[in-house]
Amino acid sequence: MGCCDAPGLMPLEDAMDKMLSRIKPIQTTLTLPLADALxxxxxxxxxxxxxVPPFDNSAMDGYALRLADLNETKTLPLAGKSFAGLPFEGDWPAQTCIRIMTGAKIPTGCDAVVMQENTEVTQQGIVISQENIAPQNNIRPLGDxxxxxxxxxxxxxxxxxxxxxxxxxxxxxxxxxxRKPKVAFFSTGDELKPLGEPLEDGQIYDSNRYGIKPLIENFGCEAIDLGIIPDCQETLKSTFEKAQSLADVVVTSGGVSVGEADYTKDILEELGEIGFWKLAIKPGKPFAFGALDNAWFCGLPGNPVSAMLTMYVLVQPMLAKLGGHTQWKEEPSIPATTKTAFKKGPGRTDYQRGIYSLEDGKFVVETTGNQSSGAFRSMSLSNCFVVLERERGRVEIGETVQIQLFNSTLY
Known part of the structure; x- marks a missing residue:
């Protein structure tokens, strides 16, 4: 009996540990021009x-001087100039100053720079009006x-x-x-229609690929779009074979529930193995993870919010580890006070879409409304997830919940 046949749902934390424990980072390296390495x-x-900086330089437009010269006079004739890329050269007579610009090299012997606003230009020289000038004033030292x-x-x-x-x-x-991980992805289902074509009875537009592709790219991976695949076992199998020949990870959208036309399970058992199926998470329960002969597999639910949520919560850390991104971290949870109630039943960790704001320096959060896994408008309106614990029930106004602000991949 496989885990997908076992009763009950796997807790999210267990699924993450099981998935990440199997992933090994890519070892292939590339030497790239810096301009292409973003x-x-x-x-x-x-x-x-x-x-850096490679020499002492001025932090201000002003005048370079020797503090000892100010013991004799506050008026210093100009002896020369030091500009960025054109440093002062030559002898520097006593009781004189040097005009200097921001970033310019500090002349030898200078121990302070006075900004030009604290000086006055006269026929006799530069009058220094600033008092109590500290040594190294406005000088950025070598290696600062x-x-x-x-x-x-x-x-x-x-x-x-x-x-x-x-x-x-x-x-x-x-x-x-x-090397960036390569992720091949496709949507499955006879009901899906490409954009730009009229819908027939019972059809919907395939929106999931338009959310999956930018997420893959924002995760720092190369996206390979294999399009829409109909509910045909032979076609689906050949697509899986093609996908694993092209990519490190294969991501599907739809075809991981328990419908009669969901062939993914049978194909995975033939071409690889299933790690787990069905999680205690909402939305996104029918998320699947496993391995093909030459690639990892992540099966996303078909509902658009479920697909995006599981990509963000489950697939993102997996791809980070695969890509060697050791500094990736999950966004921290922040306590917030609810301004609206949140409907929930115990049994699954619930990621509801919310809108947070700050009131009197404290986080507050309200629902975006319809939390159906097919209602993507609420995802578009949101700026955070309201993460409700697995055994928690309904949340009333004024209660404290944990929110996760979206990271840069969703902006």
């Missing part, structure tokens, strides 16, 4: 080959941001738009990354 996961630590040899990004970090320019500031042109 969204990839680092295969090794990034070490700084230089100091990054020291040579520092680990600036650790292996397992996924490169963001904030990371790329930082690496560029080190002069690093190429980076070693892990």
């Amino acid at each position: 969204g990839y996961v680092l295969a090794e630590n990034v070490l700084s080959p230089i100091f 941001d990054i020291r040579q040899g520092d680990i600036v990004l650790e292996k397992g970090a996924r490169l963001t738009p904030r990371d790329i320019p930082m690496i560029a500031s080190l002069g690093i042109s190429h980076i070693v990354v892990i």
Whole structure:
């Protein structure tokens, strides 16, 4: 008897542990130009080959001076200029100052920079009006941001738009990354119709692939869309065979319930094995996980909210581990006070769609309304999940619940 035939539903936590314990990160690495590395996961630590900044430089537009010169006079004639990329060169006479711009190299002997707003230009020279100038005032020292040899990004970090320019500031042109996981996906069902075609009686548009594809890409993976597959066992089997030849993971939408035309279970048992089926989660109970001969398998429910929720909650951490993204973390739970009631019965962990806001510095949350797994409008309106514990019942106004704000993959 397989787990999919066993009575009862597997708790979400057990399913996650069972799934993640089997996943091993991809070992294939690539060396990419930095400009092409956005969204990839680092295969090794990034070490700084230089100091940043590489020299003492000015934090302000102003005047470089020697504090000892101010003991004799507050008026310092101008001896030269130091601009970014054009440092001051030559002798620097005593009791003079140097015009300096932000980012420009600090002249040898300078121990303070006075911003130009604290000076006055006269025919006799630059009058310094600031009192009690501290040593190193407005000077950014060598290595103030990054020291040579520092680990600036650790292996397992996924490169963001904030990371790329930082690496560029080190002069690093190429980076070693892990190959992105490849995820083939398709929808199943005779009732599904492609967009742009008129619906016939009993048909609906296939919306799930339009949610699955951007999530796969936002998770940092390569998406391979195999389209809509009809409820035909031979066609479905050949699609599974094609999918596992192309990808590390095969994701299906629909075909994992208990209907007469749901062939996925039989095909999985022929081409691989089923890890688990049916979870104590709502929406998303008929989520399946297993292995084909050459790829992992995730079977999503057909209802659109269920498909997106299980992709986000279950498939996302799996793909993060597969892709070597060791710094991925689930969004933390935040306590919030309910402004509306939430209908629930004990037995399953319930991810309801909610809208959170801040009132007097505290989180409050209200329902988006219809929580049906087929009502995607409520998903579109939401900005968080209201996560209700498995054995919890109905929630009334004023109770405390745990919410999870959406991470960047849903924005």
